[in-house]
Amino acid sequence: MRNYELLCILKTGFDIESAEQIIVNVENAIKNFEGSVSGINKIGRKKLAYEINKNRDGFYAAFDIQLDPSKVVELKRYLKLNESVLRYFVTVKQEQKAQVA
Numbered sequence: 575m576r577n578y579e580l581l582c583i584l585k586t587g588f589d590i591e592s593a594e595q596i597i598v599n600v601e602n603a604i605k606n607f608e609g610s611v612s613g614i615n616k617i618g619r620k621k622l623a624y625e626i627n628k629n630r631d632g633f634y635a636a637f638d639i640q641l642d643p644s645k646v647v648e649l650k651r652y653l654k655l656n657e658s659v660l661r662y663f664v665t666v667k668q669e670q671k672a673q674v675a
């Protein structure tokens with residue numbers, strides 16, 4: 575398992591309850607891919623730098639996840655096919671080395 579950070583930009587043409595449901599769906603998808611979610615940061619609604627699919631605003635959510643590297647491709651495919659996700663970005667989290675004083 576490797577630590578990743580997943581940033582999703584969700585469509586904002588719905589209410590907060592719908593955004594929560596989409597976040598839960600993404601979390602369940604990660605668990606279905608035999609991963610785990612250690613934290614979710616709901617950043618909130620922000621204006622996009624440019625229009626994406628006729629959307630000017632997006633709801634940002636950042637996930638701290640642990641996932642097998644072979645399952646990342648499947649997760650990306652799921653996010654690409656999900657119509658509620660405008661954009662996503664998956665990065666590997668670098669592990670902090672302990673500093674000796």
